[in-house]
Amino acid sequence: MFPSVLFEIMLIGLLGIGSQWLSWRYRMPAIVVMSVAGLIVGPFLGIMNPQEDFGTLYKPIITVAVAIILFEGSLNLNFKELRGLGRPVFRISTIGAFIAWILGSLTAHYIAGLSWAVAFVIGGLFIVTGPTVILPLLRQSKLKPRPAKILKWEGIIVDPIGALLAVFAFEIISYLTDNDPSGVSLLLFFAASVFAAILGWAFGRGIGWMFETGNIPEYLKSPTVFIVVIMCFTIADEITHETGLLAVTAMGMTLANMGISSVEDMRHFKENMSILLISAIFIMLTASLNIDTILHIFEPRIIGYVVLMMIAVRPLSIFLSTIGTDLALNEKVLVGWIAPRGIVALTVSSYFAAILGDAGYEDASIITTLTFGLVFFTVVAHGFSIGWLAKKLHLSMEGRPGTIIVGSNTFTVELAKSLIKAKAPVIIVDSSWEKLRKAREAGIPFYHGEMLSEQTEYHLDTTPYEYLIAATDYHSYNSLVCTTFMPEYGRTNVYKVSPYKQIDSDTNDIVNKIGGRILFGEEVSTEDLNQNIASGFVVRQTTLTDQYNYKQYVNERDDAAVLLYMIKPSGKIIFYAEEMKATPESGDIVVSLAPQDKKIQAKLENRRNGTNENGK
Template identity: 40%
Template sequence: MEFTLQKLVGVIILGISMHWLAWRIRIPSIVLFFAAGVMIGPVGGWVDPTEDFGPLLQALIKLAIAIILFEGGLNLRFHELQQSGRAVKQIILLGLPLSWGLGFAACHWVAGLSVPVSVLLSAILVVTGPTVILPLVRHAKLSPRTASVLKWEGIINDPIGVLLAVLVAEILTHGAAQTTESILVHFGLAIAGSVGLGIAGGLFLKFAFEKGHVPEFLKIPMVLCMVISLFGIADLLAEEMGLLAVTVLGITMGNIRMLIFYELRKFKENVTTLLVATVFILLTADLDANHFTNLDWRAVGFIFCILFLVRPLAVGLGTLGSGLKWNETLLLGWIAPRGIVAASVAGLFAPRLIERGYGDAVYLLPLVFGVIVFTVVLHGLSLEWLSRKLELSSDKQEGVVIVGANPWTTELASVLRELDLPVILVDGTWHRLKDARLRGLPIHYGEILSETSEQNMDLAEMGYLLAASENDAYNALVCNAFIHHFGRDRVYQLPFHEKKVEEEKGVQSAHLGRIAFGEEARFEVLMDLFYQGWVFQKSKLTEEHTFDAFAAKLHPPYYLILVTGKGKIAFGLENFSGDPGPGDTVIAFTKLNAPASKNAKKKFSEAKE
């Protein structure tokens, strides 16, 4: 038991390590999960999940998938359907049946499987696993509509595909004992019951939380308990119905304006990050190399057809007239990675069909894992590159969201635009945005912390946030809200009007953004200098025109923004690691026609210290 626990701990540590390494070298984490699982399982033999964890393995995997699907459902917001609704409907209602039918043809005529096994395998493969697609979408930072279609398809198709496979397996294994009609009636009632459970569970939690029947410290544990409970109850109605129930629960809670939604989503994202890594590594480590020894050229041809014929044709035909552009259709037709749900369903039904006399069911697991391997590796490694080539994602996230419209921030936004940097100026007061509108600057009118702004703001090209309103507490609140989106090192705010006498009397630093331009660059100081005639001056550094030469012309105090040749931005010298060099652009907020300053290099070093 102790050794088994150590193995599980080791897998969890390995999963988080692969997450970090993937972030560091900028490749999809799912590819490293697969490689790690293969190395510690089939290759290294350090972990044999079936042997080490026994029957508990499948139960843990099912619960993990339930939580992952619930978290995915939370991220499905109905407002996304305003842009992608027609495409989502068509890719589910038309694309899924087309994928099933074309997949059946590939299974039967290319892989050479019998009709019953072909029907089941093609049903399993309509699933595009959310455990794979969500990390890929997050990594590639796709355009909002493309990301929305992939998310909705992955999360909605997952339980549908599983239920389709369950229905086929029920008919194949119990066809003699029950009529097809009775199986369909039972299945329909189970689906209705699972959907009802999911909706009722979400509404019950909303009522209990908003009426004060559950204390704050118990709310998130209560949600987790509801997910597990509904999964178990729905599974009693029919096998695998729990996945549908928890998906509906997530969608319901994500769209009924629950007060704890943001805290819940943040907690669930952290849990899901851990679960996806652990489960995917365990499933990959559980691969049996002997499964692949029986595969021949037919299997290779089958996998080729699934990747290059079935998926592109299903998406192309299913989305005709949906309003998708050609590049969106091309990307969607290529990206369809399968994940742990397809593997677990194949592992569940293959032994049952073999017992019922379907001899070619032995090929179910090898073919499913073959598709998983190729789709995870090929789609995982190509998504970011292909989306850039098709102009469906930003090559560099170097844009700046500036919160708080005033003459100083409007001028700053104008200067950043002159450098071809994406910028958007946000304010909840219309007349403050007048000057920006007249200059043709991108603006967003509305409260940035509101749900409406979350729905309407396109942050695909944005990589930084500067909170520069006159309200210190509001700046801190905005930074705290967007730290998770941009990263703590890319969220800035102006310093507080008054220095805190004691740290505990002010806002804790954990909830603040990085201080832009130093402690003296307070809002009233910058505005006063602006009205005194201070301006933004910019200069691109070269071998001849160095930072020292530029800074020597400035009158201290001055406030600098550094835009590196690679698109990284630092608001203030102390926030930049390294020395400005050729290819970088320096923007200085300084007095116009000021006398030259001396010892610029010394001032730069002191500011960094």
Template identity: 45%
Template sequence: MEPALLFALIGLLGVGSQWIAWRLNLPAIVVMLAAGLIAGPVTGILHPEEAFGEFFSPIVSVAVAVILFEGGLTLNLRELRETNLAVRRLVVVGAPLGWLFSTLAAHYGAGLSWPSALVFGGILVVTGPTVVIPLLRQARLSSRPASVLRWEAIVNDPVGALFAVIAFEIIAVVIGNEGAGKAVWHLVYGIGLAMVAGYVGGKAIAFAFKRGLAPEYLKVPILFAAVLAVYASTDNVLHESGLLAVTVMGMVLANTHLPSLGELQRFKENITVLLVSGVFILLAASLSWDMLGLLTWRSALFVLLIIIVARPLAVFLSTIGTELTLPERGIVAWIGPRGVVAVAVSGLFGARLVELGVEDGALLAPLAFVLVAATVIVHGFSIVPVSRWLGLTSSKPPGTLIVGASAWSVSLAEALKRADQPVVIADRNWFRLRAARAAGIPTFHGEVLSENAEHRLGMNQYGNLLALTDNDDYNALICTDFGPEFGRDKVFQVGRHEAEGDERTIPVTLGGRMIGTGRSFEEVSRLFAEGWRFSITPLTEEYGLEQYLQTRPDASVVGVLRPERGMQYLQSENVPKVGPGDALLSFGPKAKEQAPADAP
């Protein structure tokens, strides 16, 4: 197969799998695994190792390096110090315990040799945020266990990789035919050099960007080139020490308070999605029937030991004496899905162990695939019933996050509150939130786009976002930023100002959907001053949609409240099929006498 066609096919399978997973609301990992297996061992279309030859391993190595660098960028130590005790315990105590118990499970359960088990155990500390966060949103856990699980996934993503790197370096030096003194010196020198190189590289980039030594359009290319340079230079000294170096480099940058760090992270996230998809497809397609045939009943025993022994034991021991209740510790102990990083790093180190003469290193990738698939499926299907059984999830439908406090947005929040719908109003201005606080509506004072908001708001409780500020650009920015998290069909903004011929007008492809008839902020404010209000009107057998439209011809229907699904906001006044038990959220003049009152 031609190289260009090969790259195109890998990209198509990777990104296509992610899109199919999004459309069908399935875990992307499961779809990518299926695509890779079908393209590789099942049909024989892809033979990555044969196609890329000697470049296969460097391609995977560089991709993993960039993935780990992006993981390091998320590790802000200041924010870690501000988290609760349970999170810190899970990182400081739980991660090493997880490494120990996973190593024992890999050795005694899967039958791996101690070198392979030690490396694999470090990798399995990782619980990917790309897997955990969608599960939290699905189950709508209470804020404390959800925060603990999310933070653990973010922090342990690079930590697990660091454990694996250190374990591999120790094994590589021990297996080498060097004296004890020389071996220790080689190990200390290689790891020390990697950490120093990562630290210096991160500080140099931060210095250059802060002093304006690089234009904005060159920052991302410079950063990408620096990552490759740090990785390659240290990897030549000690194999795979480059992974440690780039992870440290990412951690240094994450803690230097760069003004442009947010933009850099967004770009790196996009690059990481492409690399993760490609690496996953490559590794899955590289599996052969002979390799899969090595998986025996011990593989199933290993998976069971990880899920029901190693993970729960590490969590329960490390959270003793923390603020978590027993049910909260139970759900944290149960939920531990592994992500793409575990597969990517396992595939890389498995091949390296084989090169060192550790033959069962070839089992790391197949075992990682099995464990990832098993944990994603088991935890994905069980998180909702288990969290409900433990009393850690709300039976109410997802609520509404309103960004922008004004007289009429508070009126909307009051209508939702009367209908027993979860709602919160966020605004950067403390004074504007005065009316909402007086009405007893939950508020958030601060920048909703900040990580602080993500930590304090508990986004998993909300299923809809309404950007209702008087700034069209800010509304569009909010909807664009939260669109991937909430879903593009769940983010709405107040209508934009008409500015024909104005080149500064933001494209219609950016932002969220226009709620209701698309009235602008000024139009809604004017109508509100004239006496229009938001109300929720229940429908019955006697009082249906037709009767409602007759009694309230001027009102604009902006949403439908369904008992089992919560509030469904509308992009136009075309009301979907409704029936008795549903309720209409509308904005209009006061209802006539024959219309029923607002829902309690």
């Protein structure tokens, strides 16, 4: 044990964020890394046990985290986004969720041996996949747009529904299994639920109104929402237990559908806060397990339950709910297999384990074991199989990582052509139909719309693309695009063409602080690149070898040539940009915009002038 609780809090944060970083660095499911970290410092080495060390604070910490996580999930439920999702997503999120609940509850009762009340509570909870676990898998597997869209929106929609379903299931089943059932208690619960929903709506509308009227300064908006969420949850939960979850969900949905720009501005804060809470809570939960709980996971009834949930309940719910839709068989197979349960399921189940235990259900003690087993096995099985299965079913985006180019002009069209030649997905986005003419004539994929528009987020699938290049004629717009998409693509994958030739020296320091790494060097502007194309420059590929290394290539290349990007043997594309740290090696392909060979250029000139090689 540690000498102070403060040191333990520090270690929990360090292990949580460190696990997230390792999962990103080595492309592993974050839950697997956090599970291993928590188990090592907890039951295996006995270094800490947060449940014992924090004492009476442990349960409130978990409760607050659950409230924040559910609020963050419900803040994604914008009804505008649900309209264009089509029948498969709607069916899976409604009929499929209901079938999964019933089948999962029956499996929990007859296979895991749980009482009806406990079985139906966790049956409702386990329909949750959740964006916190499914989105990282989609990014690393590079699924085709349709199955990726289905899995993504199922996770977002069902995330808050599962917890609410568990709440209502607990109350209804408790009423039905009571020896002396009284309709008064059930009516009181439903009345309290209506009150909680109205309370959440009122808090959401109130915060939204204060944001819109400027009654809360910008620097206080995120902290205010954070505290109000806790207040909303606490008031509802103090009146009637378990209704706090409904209140914060209603609050999040209300804010999400008010169309307030401030809510979008807080997106990164709430995502960061959610990641921090999820990481810390998961370490706390796994470190608080004991060896007996872990050994129980390997009991036949637990293993049988987990296996049936994976190979029977999930596929059946998907196949039955999508009857009559246009989903192909291979899409049904993939979606029917991929359903990793995540941190939301584990944190909320821990909350219900305490509630059910206090209500006198002795078998509630097995909930944590059952949940941890389902979470761990599904994340490992689905996390490491999604890429392989997608390729087998021909549902993966093959080839190199793709690039979104914002701005259609002569240079970007040639750049897109070279990327297509390199077998890398590319798309040009522009709001001007006239400017897109060159891209259309060249047969390059394009999207006609405003990149910063809300509608673009719904209609442009960005799954195949890892890089974004802003290369319009408006440098302030390029910087705005880069700043907007930097959190999504990462600081090192967002680029803009140099603005320095068309700004004065007084604004250089401003440009340096705005998002987006500068492509090809500060001295190369969009205007220069377009002029180079007009004067006959061409895109060239040069393969480096042991006999012809990068140093030789640099020494022999034309001084006017512009280095564009490198293609590594692995298929990774590295654009030439400021602070580029990659070193070209043998086997790399260097792509540049260079003047034509003089002999070839002379032939073209002669052909244009109507003369032969001898000048006749």
